[in-house]
Amino acid sequence: MSSKMQASESSFFEKAFKLKEHKTNVKTEVIAGITTFMTMAYILVINPLILSETGMDINALFTATALSAAIATLVMAFLANYPFALAPGMGLNAFFAYYVVINLGYSWQFALTAILIEGVIFLLLTMFNVREAIINCIPMNIKHAVSVGIGLFIALIGFKNAGIVVGDGATLVTLGSITDPAVLVALVGIIIVGVLLAKKVKGALLIGMMLTTVIGIPFGVTPLPEKLLSAPPSLSPIFMQFEFSNILSLDMVVVVFTFLFVDLFDTLGTLVGVATKADMLDKDGKLPKAKQALFADAIGTTVGACLGTSTVTTYVESASGVAEGGRTGLTAFTTGSLFLIALLFSPIFLIVPSAATAPVLILVGLFMLSPIAKINLEDYTEAIPAFLTIVLMPFTFSIAEGIVFGIMSYTFLKLITGKGKAVSPIMYVLTIIFGIALVVM
Template structure:
């Protein structure tokens, strides 16, 4: 049996998104606003909600890329991180400058690529530096080479993915994935972003000992930031059930105002571990000083240096680099696939085959975003699952992406205003979108074990492993394995076999690199 392909009840849950019956402007016709059942107002609100749900990356990416060092102990700015040879005294001025440069570059590349997604892909999805991808670059790749060389590898990864799009391979893999797995990916991402929202708000935390996670601090909710999250979530739910337009954006604004007032009165400060466990998780909601952005990281790449350390070629070194690039590529490749399916499904934009409109254009922009991330020295950019928050607010077209991208460009100059929004104010939207997306679980045929088991593993391992790619990979492997042992190996698309083999390599990359080294 195959999964049910009829639309789930969520297709009718937003009657307020109905737009006028005629396409009266060139803007309307270009973005198919009316045809997709939207309006300019919904697109603007949806685009802004997506931006606020993604804006944390402007603060978080610099803490990863801007504070890590390469093999020479240098920051991405080119300055030493430490004042002494023993590496015990950090140069706070140099680190601060590096963080500022990465923040400006992060907003710039995100803004440009998200606008391109809106104009070329015409899809309501935002792009920015990929979390996980940036950690791999900062903590695994950069320590083995210089920062320009590391970013050169990121560019190569993007070029390879772009070639896969142009040859039709990436789209073919997209189409080869069974519809049931696509649905499971979407549901799994819903659980994943809800989990992310709860963690970012401090509602779920990782304690020092067992269990792996717990509610708040020692099983209790404590601190003003958590209260901001609870108030924001309650307000969002109340507005949603009352069918108030702009519910998500309103909840973010109100929660942010509450957070600013609480910080001004109580002086809560940032969460710095044991010293202040009830502080703000990411952004402290207060105004900072304005300054002209430093975009000098743009173009600092070395495309060939990583392959020829000390001017020589080593086969073992080349294979190690190939495995690293492969890891970047595979994570980027399938994170995007899962995200695009989730956003398209939530927006009811998938066709009868489960494909979004203008699939090739969407994937090409995403591929170029990886290249742009390397050129901008901010790590690979990719599609953001937080875009489902904007879709939940009514976004259906590329116009929403243009709005999101414009907000990112504005954020280059208005970062103090953007930093006023703490994660506790934006996280209620992520948790609520998880509820909206999990409704698709009814489209999975749970009576067929060959479909239900891979779907189950996919949607559970995404939040449990804190990785979209891991969930997709395990689901693919389970699907191929079950089909094979059931004597239905011929029913599996050849590309699924190829992808399964690639995931085997991906999951054992650590031991492989160890053997090569």
């Protein structure tokens, strides 16, 4: 590449992302973007595997996952100029597949309709600056507990998918057969990823998954691909597949609210957490251009539903790119571009077995436990609701139940102990809605 072309590209990136103003350069931003992609590329494998449990076409899901991640991340790059990447969220995809479809018995088209409604609501809430107001109405301890509970829920799914734990009539779950090849491969994978994380290897999750996949070949757990490159699988089996017949049902209201609630806190928490690490918050502790960043999330979710995937949210793995020096949308632009390139390598991504993705699910669960240190365990009107939120998610195999009982117990405990003024009016409304939903359901 000639020096003139390099200067032209640098000029474009400078104008688009204001690199000098943020004290960074093209090389640093590109490396940061690659790092972010490496730490979250596991979603290209795990999201199709989880959502395919509903009967959705796994090949089409790969395309939908890559495209929705690319579109949302590129919107973040150019609209907000932040180094944050987005993709279908972990936990939210599990709620989609295992609760809405498998537990409640609704079709995956019903679940996609709920995602579409969520995305449209998010667009409206963001447009009128309501999302920031809503976040302030929910107690911090409940917010922290939701993250922890989802972490345990995700870890349980990982253990279950690998066969490390299996269903048991007497004890609900019990240890699976350790001699089973898939279990052995998964356990080895946990050790491999754990070592890589301990040594702070960039892309530890992705590298560990790749190594575990290779180890699975002689065990007969990993099939060999017929080819390395392929045109992106067609979206037609899942594109624009909505079901509006149950749009006014109470179940739809509860499902949409749960998607809204979890995604709301997941996105805002990630934005604030990563922005703090990157020193992006202003003197009042607020994130400039938060509205634009939230629009990227809302657009991603709406477009993702049309493409055929679950809620799109901001990824905490964006912190890995920030740690590499990423400070602008060029980091996100690089990550989004890599998701587009990944579309050509679907045969490789789709051979990865559950035994190789299980270690990632389990350890992503670990990553989500850190907010537990921020929960106030001394005040029982705070600790009990947080505890119920955390434990009921994995114990009921339902994110929604944890949230419902956490909010309701918080409201009742505060009210009965004479601390009712600490509860916002919206919390009282939610408690009434949840109470009615529990009786009806």
